[in-house]
Amino acid sequence: MKIYKVGGAVRDRLLGKPVTDIDWVVVGATAEQMLAEGYRPVGSDFPVFLHPKTGEEYALARTERKNGHGYGGFIFHASPDVTLEDDLIRRDLTINAMAEDGNGHLTDPYHGQQDLEARLLRHVSPAFAEDPLRVLRVARFAARYAGLGFSIAPDTLELMRQLSTSGELQALTPERCWKEISRALMEDHPQVFIEVLRNCDALEVLLPEVNALFGVPQPPAHHPEIDSGVHTLSVLEKAALHRQPLTVRWACLLHDLGKGLTPESEWPRHIAHEHKGLRLIKAVNERYKAPRDCQELALLVGEYHTHGHRAFELKASTLLELLQRFDVYRRPQRFEEFVVACEMDAKGRLGLENRPYPQADYLRGAALAAQAVTVQPLIEQGFKGPELGEALKRERLKALQAYKDTAKR
Numbered sequence: 001m002k003i004y005k006v007g008g009a010v011r012d013r014l015l016g017k018p019v020t021d022i023d024w025v026v027v028g029a030t031a032e033q034m035l036a037e038g039y040r041p042v043g044s045d046f047p048v049f050l051h052p053k054t055g056e057e058y059a060l061a062r063t064e065r066k067n068g069h070g071y072g073g074f075i076f077h078a079s080p081d082v083t084l085e086d087d088l089i090r091r092d093l094t095i096n097a098m099a100e101d102g103n104g105h106l107t108d109p110y111h112g113q114q115d116l117e118a119r120l121l122r123h124v125s126p127a128f129a130e131d132p133l134r135v136l137r138v139a140r141f142a143a144r145y146a147g148l149g150f151s152i153a154p155d156t157l158e159l160m161r162q163l164s165t166s167g168e169l170q171a172l173t174p175e176r177c178w179k180e181i182s183r184a185l186m187e188d189h190p191q192v193f194i195e196v197l198r199n200c201d202a203l204e205v206l207l208p209e210v211n212a213l214f215g216v217p218q219p220p221a222h223h224p225e226i227d228s229g230v231h232t233l234s235v236l237e238k239a240a241l242h243r244q245p246l247t248v249r250w251a252c253l254l255h256d257l258g259k260g261l262t263p264e265s266e267w268p269r270h271i272a273h274e275h276k277g278l279r280l281i282k283a284v285n286e287r288y289k290a291p292r293d294c295q296e297l298a299l300l301v302g303e304y305h306t307h308g309h310r311a312f313e314l315k316a317s318t319l320l321e322l323l324q325r326f327d328v329y330r331r332p333q334r335f336e337e338f339v340v341a342c343e344m345d346a347k348g349r350l351g352l353e354n355r356p357y358p359q360a361d362y363l364r365g366a367a368l369a370a371q372a373v374t375v376q377p378l379i380e381q382g383f384k385g386p387e388l389g390e391a392l393k394r395e396r397l398k399a400l401q402a403y404k405d406t407a408k409r
């Protein structure tokens, strides 16, 4: 048997990027041989094994053939007569279809190196169209390497468009989509992921609620960029620039969905878009079975981002309600994520990227003031049960009023 490094590890070494996980391909071996050497199988009908010591993935060289709709409809053929070239041709992009042996010798039948130099994401063969997930993968790689100047080859984009409009994309499971979406959002240029999906008509299928924001104007005084879709991309870009976690990036992507529902006659204003957008945010959350923390933050940011911007105008009682709604006493991190999401929203506006956002520290201060109220003295005063809850609320309100008064001075 011969063993080669493949895929991302080869690509990223040639790009001079750090290599995190290594995928290997094994040519000329059988599953029985792998098991005899101590490799552990991954699942039952997949020719992939884990190395007994490193835990890295070793896949038997294989060919695959499409048979029916979706991902379930693949027939794999792994046997010792499958060559390295056979295995590489079924891969998605030429830059992902290179292999390297133990001596550092490169096998590159589909000219991945040339495309790396040309900064091109190009499909390996027409079989690309057999797995619609590749639409998301290519968009994700575009988001990752945008900073290096990569773009998508026109033929590849055309194939992606065909996959998007043929109904194939709908066949993907929520789990596979979410894995790509969440990874793409964590790349350096997540807005490029959305742009690419839009360019190949996949956004309309995967996230029609986000797609609907493009072409919807906002008031130029607050939004010099005017377009709601452009604004959303810019907010996402800021979230990545400021190294925000997935929860915040997800919330940024979905915060303004309500603007896509505003009747044209009301443009460019979007009265109550925060509220109207909630059912759309919920639908997207559920479509991809997003993790709970992502779902929650997206809904809260959707509903309350304008509160964040108007923080200085909020009455002490409204501040208190906001803090209670976030359960800031038990979930301080979630409130902090709300605050930064609001800040990203404020910075994702053309020409206003560097405008200070004093609301953030003001909201943090309000949270601290309310959190500083302790329950023990109230218990000592004899409060119990619901009355204790009421007393605690009164004290927090007083603390917030005092905070407002000092913050003003």
Ligand code: ATP
Pocket: 006, 007, 008, 009, 021, 023, 090, 091, 092, 093, 096, 097, 131, 133, 134, 137
């Ligand atoms: P990353 O740095 O994100 O891990 P990667 O290129 O290593 O990037 P993996 O998902 O680890 O991506 O897959 C390893 C390799 O397997 C890819 O480089 C590609 O050659 C191939 N591959 C993975 N998924 C697909 C797919 N859906 N279609 C075609 N080839 C794929």
Ligand code: MG
Pocket: 007, 008, 009, 021, 022, 023
């Ligand atoms: Mg990998």
